[in-house]
Amino acid sequence: MLDPDKLTEVWDQHxxxxxxxxxxxxxxAEDAVQEAFIALATQxxxxxxxxAWLVKVTRHRxxxxxxxxxxxxxRESRRTDVAWFDCDMTLVDQKIDAKEITAALQEIDxxxxxxxxxxxxxxxxxxxxxxxxxxxxxxxxxxxxxxxxTLQTKFSDTPKSATKRLVHEH
Numbered sequence: 039m040l041d042p043d044k045l046t047e048v049w050d051q052h053x054x055x056x057x058x059x060x061x062x063x064x065x066x067a068e069d070a071v072q073e074a075f076i077a078l079a080t081q082x083x084x085x086x087x088x089x090a091w092l093v094k095v096t097r098h099r100x101x102x103x104x105x106x107x108x109x110x111x112x113r114e115s116r117r118t119d120v121a122w123f124d125c126d127m128t129l130v131d132q133k134i135d136a137k138e139i140t141a142a143l144q145e146i147d148x149x150x151x152x153x154x155x156x157x158x159x160x161x162x163x164x165x166x167x168x169x170x171x172x173x174x175x176x177x178x179x180x181x182x183x184x185x186x187x188t189l190q191t192k193f194s195d196t197p198k199s200a201t202k203r204l205v206h207e208h
Contacts, residue, residue: 045079052089059093065100073099142192150185153178 053071060067074095078088085091143151149171156162156170167178 040079040081040084044084045075048078048084048088048092049075052092055089056092056096060096060100063097063100065103067096067100070096070099070103138193142189145192146185146188150181150188153182154185154189157182 053075056074057067057071060070071092074092077095078085078092143154146154153167153171156167157164162170164175164178164182167182168175171178
């Protein structure tokens with residue numbers, strides 16, 4: 039690791055210019071500069087040209103974040119058009135369109151939505167769900183009940199007894 043005094047000297051010499059360069063690249067410039075200096079602090083010795091090294095690390099981090107953000111946006115835009123269920127699902131005695139279910143589930147906040155899908159369509163127990171989302175079995179069950187309540191309100195023309203049978207069958 040670099041000597042703290044040497045690191046402070048490099049910071050004083052290069053931080054302002056590095057931040058200006060990072061801002062020209064785009065993204066969270068301050069974060070990238072901070073990460074570059076953290077990476078520098080872990081080096082055994084100071085690079086021959088610290089400014090060039092810092093620019094390279096900062097630029098690489100910013101480009102990495104940009105690519106990640108673009109991939110995430112592409113995934114999210116593809117996923118909004120995909121129905122979670124491929125065909126109409128029979129819920130107890132009546133059919134509800136898969137697109138309606140998908141839209142209704144998307145309106146429910148996470149983790150309630152995730153818990154409903156894990157339990158009803160993933161066949162997971164509340165103990166297993168609690169391990170995945172963190173927390174207790176009781177909390178997972180409460181979140182499930184809250185989400186189911188939201189769905190019951192959304193599909194108010196669905197008889198409550200039918201919705202209750204759906205929940206109890208799973």
